[in-house]
Amino acid sequence: xxxxxxxxxxxxxxxxxxVNDRHCCxxxxxxxxxxxxxxxxxxxxxxxxSHVETINQAIAQALVEAQLDWGAIDxxxxxxxxxxxxxxxxxxxxxxxxxxxxxxxxxxVHHLEGHIYATYLSEPKLEPPFLCLLVSGGHTSLIYIxxxxxxxxxxxxxxxxxxxxxxxxxxxxxxxxxxxxxxxRLAQEGNxxxxxxxxxxxxxxxxxxxxxxxxxxxxxxxxxxxxxxxGQDGSELPVPDIAASFxxxxxxxxxxxxxxxxxxxxxxxxxxxxxxxxxxGLRKQMQEAAASHNLRVLFPPLKYxxxxxxxxxxxxxxxxxRGHTSSLTLxxxxxxxxxxxxxxx
Ligand code: KG4
Ligand code: ZN
Numbered sequence: 472x473x474x475x476x477x478x479x480x481x482x483x484x485x486x487x488x489x490v491n492d493r494h495c496c497x498x499x500x501x502x503x504x505x506x507x508x509x510x511x512x513x514x515x516x517x518x519x520x521s522h523v524e525t526i527n528q529a530i531a532q533a534l535v536e537a538q539l540d541w542g543a544i545d546x547x548x549x550x551x552x553x554x555x556x557x558x559x560x561x562x563x564x565x566x567x568x569x570x571x572x573x574x575x576x577x578x579x580v581h582h583l584e585g586h587i588y589a590t591y592l593s594e595p596k597l598e599p600p601f602l603c604l605l606v607s608g609g610h611t612s613l614i615y616i617x618x619x620x621x622x623x624x625x626x627x628x629x630x631x632x633x634x635x636x637x638x639x640x641x642x643x644x645x646x647x648x649x650x651x652x653x654x655x656r657l658a659q660e661g662n663x664x665x666x667x668x669x670x671x672x673x674x675x676x677x678x679x680x681x682x683x684x685x686x687x688x689x690x691x692x693x694x695x696x697x698x699x700x701x702g703q704d705g706s707e708l709p710v711p712d713i714a715a716s717f718x719x720x721x722x723x724x725x726x727x728x729x730x731x732x733x734x735x736x737x738x739x740x741x742x743x744x745x746x747x748x749x750x751x752g753l754r755k756q757m758q759e760a761a762a763s764h765n766l767r768v769l770f771p772p773l774k775y776x777x778x779x780x781x782x783x784x785x786x787x788x789x790x791x792x793r794g795h796t797s798s799l800t801l802x803x804x805x806x807x808x809x810x811x812x813x814x815x816x
Contacts, residue, residue: 473545473791476533476569477784478526480562480580484511485525486779487536489544490784492792493595497536498774498781501525510647510806519557533780540769541573542555546796547786551579551815559803569801576796578787579596579815581807582778583610586622586744587622588789589775595741597769602738604729605743608634608649608751611725613683613732614809615788619789620816622809626683627734629673633721633747636687637797640694640717642709654714655750660714663752668720669736670727683732685724690717695707715752722752730760740767748776791814 472492479486483503489496503521509511534540549566551559561808563579570577587603602625603614610635613626631639634651641650646657671686693762694717701708725747733741748770761768775782790796795816 473788474539474543475546475548475578475784475787475791476530476544477780477787478530478566478578479521479585479778479780479783480526480558480768481550481690482558482778483507484779485517485522485529486778486780487526487529487533488573488780488784489533489539490781491538492788492800493591495592495781496539497533497785498779499529499533500774501529511642511648513555514577515555515557516557517562522558522561524562530569532724534678544573544575545705546576546578546787546791548578548580548783550582550585550641550783551801552581552807554582554805556803556805558566560655563801563803570799576791577799577801578690578790578795578798579801580783580786580790581809581812581815583612583809584620584622584786584812585647585782587614587742589744589771589779590742590769591785592769592775592781594769596813597740597742600734600738601740602729602736603782604725604741604743606633606743606747608638608724610745610810611685613729614741615736616785619793620690620795620813621811624809625736626681626685626728629684629686630658631687631691633687634745636691637693637747640646640812643695644708646710646711651747651750654718657711658718661709661711661713662676663715663717665709665712666697668716670724674681675788682735684729684730688722690720695741718750718752722750722756725753726756726760729757730764730766733766734764737766740769742769744771744776746777775803
């Protein structure tokens, strides 16, 4: 059993958690979204300054909420890649300092591995192999989960990530940042079949389509054209119908690829992770499709879908249990493929 204090500062949430193996003891999330909303997206310099202002308070609060002191902590974890370099540095530096002061091992964590581990927090008995559909603001991947630290990416987006597509389409519709939750809410009032939109298939040199890769830039352009056409005569846009049609198309594209992939690889469990896993349309389509193909689909609770330190702590605890620790010279990286996770130890 490993009890870890974990820090997540890769983007716009300052989060600190205490996690005992797969059990979350506390998970403090200080979101910067209201700060970045006025700019329509995350401003990296503003993000790192805000992490500096918030991190000490979040660390103290996480320990208080877990009702534990430093003696109970076996290791200190922090997200070290991928993400905004300045933001990652704040969390990793805090973690290194705590590791030195309290004589604890340091565990650097890959942010996407954290999103994979989010599922274990609500499904502690889950074991690999399984398929993970990881859909966040920066990534859209289908990952074969083989073991702790060992992953194979089977499908990816060729352009925009799913969350990025939600955020860009929201901007086109003059909705606030982040776009995913707003589109999700408006889509409930709209007709998902109002406007047929392209799913975004990725061609292969032999003329067929890649079964697991996705592309959302064509869909985004199609929404732009639709908005221009419908707004030509100055009439009010049917925003809920556009939101519902867009969401339905993204959910269909992701569901189709995930189900095909799981079936072709003989994996009967699909864990969905990342901010877009909070989407109600995706949840519904995945659950229906999985049931009709006799597959199991797992969605983490909403609080573990978007960025949080509990998922980072859960991944770190598993590494620590296997003796994987990081050097105090560990640095941050804005990009790092999931296949290179073991280089952190
Ligand atoms: O995983 P996450 O918190 O941060 C990254 O690692 O990127 O994901 C953030 C993304 C944003 O693009 C946001 O618009 C999207 O997740 N998102 C949603 C929903 N909630 C958050 N997208 C669709 N529907 C939602 N309900
Ligand atoms: Zn994330």
